[in-house]
Amino acid sequence: MGGAMLSGLTRSVRPWGSIAAIGLAGGHELNTTVMPFILRGISLLGINSADCPYSIREEIWQRLATDLHPRHLEDIVGQVVTLEELPKIFEKMLNGETHGRTLVQTN
Numbered sequence: 001m002g003g004a005m006l007s008g009l010t011r012s013v014r015p016w017g018s019i020a021a022i023g024l025a026g027g028h029e030l031n032t033t034v035m036p037f038i039l040r041g042i043s044l045l046g047i048n049s050a051d052c053p054y055s056i057r058e059e060i061w062q063r064l065a066t067d068l069h070p071r072h073l074e075d076i077v078g079q080v081v082t083l084e085e086l087p088k089i090f091e092k093m094l095n096g097e098t099h100g101r102t103l104v105q106t107n
Helices: 003-012 035-039 054-065 083-094
Strands: 018-022 043-047 077-082 101-105
Touching: 003 018, 003 035, 077 083, 083 101
Parallel strands: 018 043, 077 101
Antiparallel strands: none
């Protein structure tokens, strides 16, 4: 992500927090200053998955499904949606009609 979403995250992430950025879905520009990085200790981590070998991807996917799977996911997810439902959900998000986290099922 990039663009306005990434700029907003630099203002809302906790002090000493990190932002992992992957992809450019929100755009490639970052409209911010160095202040959040210096005054609040924010770190911006760029993730390049395009060059990641497939064997490492498989290992990561396996770990995400097992030992790295959030054990409290059911407690923090407000709704579960499919990929087909995303346009409708995005509209609701932009209108402030959703609460909590949204989990997107990809299978």
